[in-house]
Amino acid sequence: MGASKTDSFTDQQNELAILAKALGHPARIAIIEFLLKVDTCICGDIVNELPLAQPTVSQHLKELKNAGLIKGNFEGATICYCINESGFEKIKGFFLDITKYLEKKKNDCC
Amino acid sequence: MGASKTDSFTDQQNELAILAKALGHPARIAIIEFLLKVDTCICGDIVNELPLAQPTVSQHLKELKNAGLIKGNFEGATICYCINESGFEKIKGFFLDITKYLEKKKNDCC
DNA sequence: TGTATATATTGCAATATTACGATTATTTGG
DNA sequence: CCAAATAATCGTAATATTGCAATATATACA
Numbered sequence: 001m002g003a004s005k006t007d008s009f010t011d012q013q014n015e016l017a018i019l020a021k022a023l024g025h026p027a028r029i030a031i032i033e034f035l036l037k038v039d040t041c042i043c044g045d046i047v048n049e050l051p052l053a054q055p056t057v058s059q060h061l062k063e064l065k066n067a068g069l070i071k072g073n074f075e076g077a078t079i080c081y082c083i084n085e086s087g088f089e090k091i092k093g094f095f096l097d098i099t100k101y102l103e104k105k106k107n108d109c110c
Numbered sequence: 111m112g113a114s115k116t117d118s119f120t121d122q123q124n125e126l127a128i129l130a131k132a133l134g135h136p137a138r139i140a141i142i143e144f145l146l147k148v149d150t151c152i153c154g155d156i157v158n159e160l161p162l163a164q165p166t167v168s169q170h171l172k173e174l175k176n177a178g179l180i181k182g183n184f185e186g187a188t189i190c191y192c193i194n195e196s197g198f199e200k201i202k203g204f205f206l207d208i209t210k211y212l213e214k215k216k217n218d219c220c
Numbered sequence: 221t222g223t224a225t226a227t228a229t230t231g232c233a234a235t236a237t238t239a240c241g242a243t244t245a246t247t248t249g250g
Numbered sequence: 251c252c253a254a255a256t257a258a259t260c261g262t263a264a265t266a267t268t269g270c271a272a273t274a275t276a277t278a279c280a
């Protein structure tokens with residue numbers, strides 16, 4: 001096959017997987033880190049920051065946008081990109097559960 | 111091409127991407143959630159929890175193990191699986207940065 | 221209106237992922 | 251040792267991802 005059997009899983013599981021998958025590429029991690037570093041909305045500039053061709057960067061930006069991890073609005077000739085809060089809020093709950101679990105976990109049998 | 115240009119990114123970016131990618135499939139999210147739910151090491155049982163064939167589940171478990179997100183040791187005839195703390199610790203720093211950023215971010219220009 | 225700049229889309233080749241049947245270890249219990 | 255049970259590996263088909271050149275689109279400015 002090759003296609004994931006998304007129908008067999010819950011909406012929440014699929015949604016989390018989509019968010020994680022979007023972060024599953026070093027270029028997309030680099031984009032997020034850059035947006036965090038400059039701590040403001042960035043108009044243009046992202047292509048110059050990455051060691052990839054413009055169409056490739058555009059594609060990665062599109063995937064991050066589709067997943068809901070960044071926002072991008074036209075600001076004249078360029079596009080203004082920034083972190084999309086709501087996407088990261090969704091992942092946060094998942095990691096909070098894991099952190100809580102790790103804190104109380106004492107039966108380290110493995 | 112099809113292969114990521116991993117050489118062009120930092121080790122940290124690649125490592126984060128590998129961890130996120132491992133979580134980028136609903137079956138693997140389901141495995142982690144199951145391990146969190148039972149709150150103990152699980153010997154066997156994981157195949158029965160998932161709507162996938164045994165070889166497929168075995169493959170997903172291998173990927174989670176390679177990424178450092180779960181541990182699996184032989185416990186007699188079955189294998190004892192549990193969350194691997196160190197893998198999740200690595201992601202935690204990344205999300206801490208994002209959370210900090212979101213808290214102080216006020217210039218919501220997008 | 222024309223031209224330069226910025227970004228998106230298309231098309232395609234190389235590679236990776238997903239899924240599973242068949243098979244192969246490996247271990248337990250008789 | 252042998253049969254049953256559990257999990258890994260192999261082989262393979264279907265599909266997805268990655269990356270880029272070429273092209274298209276859209277906006278700003280002259």
